[in-house]
Amino acid sequence: STILVLHGPNLNMLGSREPEIYGSETLADINQRLQTTASELGHHLQTLQSNAEYELIDRIHDAKHEEVDFIIINPAAFTHTSVALRDALLAVEIPFIEIHLSNVHTREAFRHHSYFSDVAVGVICGLGSQGYDLALAAALKQLN
Numbered sequence: 001s002t003i004l005v006l007h008g009p010n011l012n013m014l015g016s017r018e019p020e021i022y023g024s025e026t027l028a029d030i031n032q033r034l035q036t037t038a039s040e041l042g043h044h045l046q047t048l049q050s051n052a053e054y055e056l057i058d059r060i061h062d063a064k065h066e067e068v069d070f071i072i073i074n075p076a077a078f079t080h081t082s083v084a085l086r087d088a089l090l091a092v093e094i095p096f097i098e099i100h101l102s103n104v105h106t107r108e109a110f111r112h113h114s115y116f117s118d119v120a121v122g123v124i125c126g127l128g129s130q131g132y133d134l135a136l137a138a139a140l141k142q143l144n
């Protein structure tokens with residue numbers, strides 16, 4: 001099966017961005033690990049990070065034609081703002097898991113609401129980059 005991993009704005013800064021909150025691993029480290037796990041298990045995994053909302057939306061639209069089976073998405077700050085990204089995920093009808101490195105519920109009140117959680121298969125937050133590995137395992141189990 002084919003899994004698409006999407007990373008929202010500022011996640012290209014992982015490693016140097018507020019490491020006490022987001023950890024010291026880079027996005028390349030995380031993507032590489034997911035890629036290795038997926039290919040060892042005989043699956044395809046694609047990744048995209050973008051700081052632009054329309055690029056993430058266009059990638060989700062393309063995922064439908066590419067027959068992507070499952071999406072893992074950290075919408076980052078778009079979590080709290082983007083009806084458009086939510087609508088894109090609903091439009092393509094591809095199941096997805098929402099993930100956050102930090103526990104958004106222990107942070108500022110504006111991070112407590114997500115435009116994605118009520119339409120996600122599941123939500124993982126607060127477990128750092130391990131959340132991506134757990135999301136991948138859950139996605140692959142769902143697809144089996």
Ligand code: DQA
Pocket residue numbers: 009010011074075076077078079099100101102103104111
């Ligand atoms: C985040 C949490 C968001 O509130 C924040 O805007 C991010 C990252 C996380 O992974 O913890 O950019 O999605």
